[in-house]
Amino acid sequence: MKVEYKLFTILFVFCVGVGIWYGIWTEWKEPVGAVGLFLTAGLCAMIGGFLAWTARKLGPRPDDDPNGLISDIEGDYGFFSPYSWWPLFLGLSGAIVFLGLAVGWWLVILGMPLLAISAVGWVFEYFRGENAI
Structure with missing residues (x-):
């Protein structure tokens, strides 16, 4: 989970930076783009916060080990219905x-x-x- 929440943290910082840059570029006269970017940053922060909170509860996964092998995470990931309409x-x-x-x-x-x-x-x-x- 650490990789995921770091990714959403980077996306949060990027969207805030681009939102500020967009606002300055348009002299804050066109608010829709800046508001959209700030809302996207908020959603990235919420998802990243949830993933960070879940990562603390679950502990490290095999994917979080930089020296881990692909065979460390092999196995079933769940049941998927093969003939469902x-x-x-x-x-x-x-x-x-x-x-x-x-x-x-x-x-x-x-x-x-x-x-x-x-x-x-x-x-x-x-x-x-x-x-x-």
Whole structure:
């Protein structure tokens, strides 16, 4: 986790510096760019802070050792459903909802139940039917 939070710390410093430079360059008359850069810096600080906090709780990982080998982190990273159709339905319903933000709210209202059904279906896929755990 140390590499990750250092990366987000560097991104935070970069975004703050570029935000200040952008503000000075535009003489603070065009605030949208500077505000966007400062908000991006804030998000980088939040993510970096969370990763630093998590790194303190977990301790060092094999990735954090500069002399570590690739074989130190081998093994399973989790279970990924090989034959699930739910991610496809979730992506399509999410696309409908986000398209509705551009086209009209009626499409958002139409897509939200589809998005909820897809999310619940994917989460509870292995709790019912032939794949029940």
